[in-house]
Amino acid sequence: MLEVQSIVKTFNSGTPNEVHSLRGVSLTLEPGSWVIIIGTNGSGKSTFLNAVAGMFFVDEGSIRLAGRDVTRWPEYARAELIGRVFQNPFSGTSPSLTIRENLSLAARRGRSRGLGWGMKSTLVSKMRDEVSRLNMGLEDRLENAIGSLSGGQRQALTLLMATWLRPELLLLDEHTAALDPKSADLLIALTEKVVAHDKLTTLMVTHSMHQAASLGDRLIMMHRGQIIHDFQGAEKRRLRPDDLLARFEEVRRAEQLDESAAQMLAEKYI
Amino acid sequence: MSLLIGTFTIGFILSLLALGVFISFRIFAFPDITADGSITLGASVAATLLVHGVSPPLASLAAFGAGMVAGACTGTLHTRFKINSLLSGILVMTALYSINLHVMGRSNVPLLSVTTLATQAERIGLGVTRGVTSFNLAGWDVSVRDASVLCAIAFAVALTGTLLYLFLRTNLGMAMRATGDNVQMIRALGVNDATMIVFGLAISNGFVALSGSLLAQYQGFADVGMGIGMVVWGLASVIIGEALVGSNQVGLTLVGAVMGSVLFRLMVAVALRWGLSPNDLKLITAVFVFFALITPQFLRKARLRSAHA
Ligand SMILES: Nc1ncnc2c1ncn2[C@@H]1O[C@H](COP(=O)(O)OP(=O)(O)OP(=O)(O)O)[C@@H](O)[C@H]1O
Numbered sequence: 377m378l379e380v381q382s383i384v385k386t387f388n389s390g391t392p393n394e395v396h397s398l399r400g401v402s403l404t405l406e407p408g409s410w411v412i413i414i415g416t417n418g419s420g421k422s423t424f425l426n427a428v429a430g431m432f433f434v435d436e437g438s439i440r441l442a443g444r445d446v447t448r449w450p451e452y453a454r455a456e457l458i459g460r461v462f463q464n465p466f467s468g469t470s471p472s473l474t475i476r477e478n479l480s481l482a483a484r485r486g487r488s489r490g491l492g493w494g495m496k497s498t499l500v501s502k503m504r505d506e507v508s509r510l511n512m513g514l515e516d517r518l519e520n521a522i523g524s525l526s527g528g529q530r531q532a533l534t535l536l537m538a539t540w541l542r543p544e545l546l547l548l549d550e551h552t553a554a555l556d557p558k559s560a561d562l563l564i565a566l567t568e569k570v571v572a573h574d575k576l577t578t579l580m581v582t583h584s585m586h587q588a589a590s591l592g593d594r595l596i597m598m599h600r601g602q603i604i605h606d607f608q609g610a611e612k613r614r615l616r617p618d619d620l621l622a623r624f625e626e627v628r629r630a631e632q633l634d635e636s637a638a639q640m641l642a643e644k645y646i
Numbered sequence: 647m648s649l650l651i652g653t654f655t656i657g658f659i660l661s662l663l664a665l666g667v668f669i670s671f672r673i674f675a676f677p678d679i680t681a682d683g684s685i686t687l688g689a690s691v692a693a694t695l696l697v698h699g700v701s702p703p704l705a706s707l708a709a710f711g712a713g714m715v716a717g718a719c720t721g722t723l724h725t726r727f728k729i730n731s732l733l734s735g736i737l738v739m740t741a742l743y744s745i746n747l748h749v750m751g752r753s754n755v756p757l758l759s760v761t762t763l764a765t766q767a768e769r770i771g772l773g774v775t776r777g778v779t780s781f782n783l784a785g786w787d788v789s790v791r792d793a794s795v796l797c798a799i800a801f802a803v804a805l806t807g808t809l810l811y812l813f814l815r816t817n818l819g820m821a822m823r824a825t826g827d828n829v830q831m832i833r834a835l836g837v838n839d840a841t842m843i844v845f846g847l848a849i850s851n852g853f854v855a856l857s858g859s860l861l862a863q864y865q866g867f868a869d870v871g872m873g874i875g876m877v878v879w880g881l882a883s884v885i886i887g888e889a890l891v892g893s894n895q896v897g898l899t900l901v902g903a904v905m906g907s908v909l910f911r912l913m914v915a916v917a918l919r920w921g922l923s924p925n926d927l928k929l930i931t932a933v934f935v936f937f938a939l940i941t942p943q944f945l946r947k948a949r950l951r952s953a954h955a
């Protein structure tokens with residue numbers, strides 16, 4: 377489904393602000409698998425998802441999706457294959473357009489947009505059904521501007537929009553991080569439902585050890601632009617939040633060791 | 647009375663400019679200065695074609711097309727060559743000054759003995775009244791010629807405004823509105839935002855140029871300097887319109903822009919009547935837009951302060 381081959385991305389290359397955000401990341405996803413990505417701040421999780429989505433081109437490596445080499449496809453072209461929900465609830469919807477208009481934009485993701493009427497009655501009744509399934513009472517507010525909705529409502533709609541046309545790949549970048557715990561739980565329940573129902577291939581970044589342990593069928597941990605752990609199958613099922621915290625602690629210790637070693641060297645030789 | 651009708655007529659003609667400015671400034675949040683040049687471009691293209699015997703509707707349509715090309719240039723400079731939006735507009739506007747001189751062959755083209763949309767409207771009006779040249783409206787003497795031109799332009803604005811409204815609700819139109827609203831989202835939904843901006847600025851400047859062509863046909867001349875300050879004029883109309891309708895529903899905002907244009911023209915006419923020197927007009931307009939731009943911030947701060955107190 378998704379085949380990422382040793383991709384490398386360096387930002388601000390050749391300047392003092394050079395950041396090696398991805399240092400050779402490879403990952404192959406089976407169709408229908410749900411992979412959770414965890415890692416410390418700045419470890420490159422978002423950069424990885426953004427590279428797959430095409431927000432920038434990678435410096436090295438290749439990305440294949442649904443049998444096609446998309447490495448050089450611009451972001452808008454890849455959207456035909458990819459549905460996305462962002463961390464920021466403001467990113468996924470157009471605030472001054474109505475709920476209905478936002479959904480009808482999503483109903484043509486990756487398709488041509490001409491002078492056709494955006495509001496076919498069959499589409500509108502389907503919208504009412506799908507939106508009422510969110511259990512947020514939004515089905516009577518289809519004509520309201522999205523700007524008037526709460527973050528949780530927006531994220532639920534964004535998820536609905538991202539999966540309105542079944543995407544080959546669903547990208548979720550900390551999509552519950554900006555929400556209060558209750559809205560976050562609701563959104564996670566929705567996510568589980570839609571991923572299971574449409575058998576979606578999913579990449580999900582999270583900082584919640586609870587989500588990381590309970591969701592998905594595979595978990596990878598990133599650190600400094602690389603994948604340092606990859607748990608699958610029974611091993612993934614056995615993982616508990618505490619195990620994951622222990623892995624983070626390992627990383628932290630190794631880091632400190634690095635630092636103290638560097639300090640020792642510096643004291644000795646400089 | 648004829649002064650009042652003339653004020654309304656120009657207000658309606660410039661409402662097409664306001665609609666153009668609305669598309670670039672409000673829908674795309676793109677401060678497009680090209681309009682100063684493309685309004686003159688519309689006027690000079692239409693005037694030159696009319697002088698060469700082209701029919702007025704066709705000449706106006708050609709003006710619209712020329713404006714679209716100008717807007718597409720600005721959009722391309724910005725999206726393809728990553729030039730800052732203001733600078734892209736300034737470059738095209740500056741280039742248009744020479745182009746307009748070339749189109750006209752001199753700095754001013756009179757349209758006194760030529761058939762224009764205005765003279766055609768007058769002829770239809772006189773046909774309807776069977777040659778009577780004036781009638782009485784609530785005690786005022788109204789010239790049939792003036793009234794017919796006003797009716798014609800009001801009809802034309804209603805028609806183009808409706809077309810724009812319908813367009814903004816098509817799949818393409820919605821994608822354009824979303825592009826100005828949230829680029830990140832529209833890319834994630836598979837829309838090439840660069841194409842949308844080029845196309846949107848093309849339509850915007852098409853409207854502006856159409857406005858210029860109608861202005862030339864109404865005034866009876868095209869002049870190379872007629873576009874100076876027109877962006878600010880259009881922006882003033884849009885701002886007044888927003889205050890009038892106080893809603894961001896697409897249809898209402900379009901109606902607002904038209905009403906704003908007419909109202910602004912009326913305000914100007916009154917100010918001139920009170921003895922404002924025409925030389926100060928642009929200064930006053932700029933000051934007005936300045937205040938209109940800062941008032942919302944001011945109100946917000948005042949509200950915050952009173953909330954804290
Ligand atoms: N557009 C960019 N320009 C410059 N540097 C960037 C850019 N995007 C990411 N980076 C850098 O790349 C590194 C990895 O960032 P990334 O956002 O992928 O981390 P992350 O794992 O998502 O972290 P977090 O958990 O905080 O979201 C960081 O050092 C970041 O500053």
Ligand SMILES: [Mg+2]
Nearest residue numbers: 421422423549
């Ligand atoms: Mg991140």
